[in-house]
Amino acid sequence: MTESRKASFGFTKLIVYDEEAQAEYYHQVYGLNKLHRVQNDDSGAGGAIREVIMGSGDTMSSESLVMFKLIDRPAPRDQEVILGFITDDLDALASRVLAHGGKHNGPIKSMPEHGVRVLFTTDPEGRLSENVELLAK
The missing domain is CATH 3.10.180.10 (2,3-Dihydroxybiphenyl 1,2-Dioxygenase, domain 1)
Structure with missing residues (x-):
């Protein structure tokens, strides 16, 4: 018996040191477009954040890669993904x-x-x- 799907995969977020430089790298190398920027001083991620949301088209879709900057914390040192x-x-x-x-x-x-x-x-x-x-x- 097939179970109904409870959720769908939507995006991947990379925790980075410099979200703008990383967004430019992924644009130049992989052709991902910078679609949207988010800044939040009180995020649910534990403090202030900045994001660059990227995708393969001109509008946001379920295929997205996000450069995620925790403003008050360093990026992780070990590979997470x-x-x-x-x-x-x-x-x-x-x-x-x-x-x-x-x-x-x-x-x-x-x-x-x-x-x-x-x-x-x-x-x-x-x-x-x-x-x-x-x-x-």
Whole structure:
């Protein structure tokens, strides 16, 4: 018996040190657009916050990535999430990562047995992303 869905996935928030610089990185490298900014001096997250809400289109939708700044606290030092991106051109994405202050964690790996090429990268603040190009079948 199939259970009815209780909720749907809506967004991912990265806790960052510099929300504007990180938003620009994710715009330049992944083409995400800066859709909306939020500032709240008394958020439910435990103090003042600033956010840049990003998405793939021109309007907010359920596919969004948020650069989340806790104004009175430092960003966490340890990885809390690995972002996953799918691209048609991993080599071009790899170049954009370097051009905008990110780093490669190693070379691009071809994994034909899984039908992918993969490159792990870090953004300018050190957050990990797994970038995947699907191979033609």
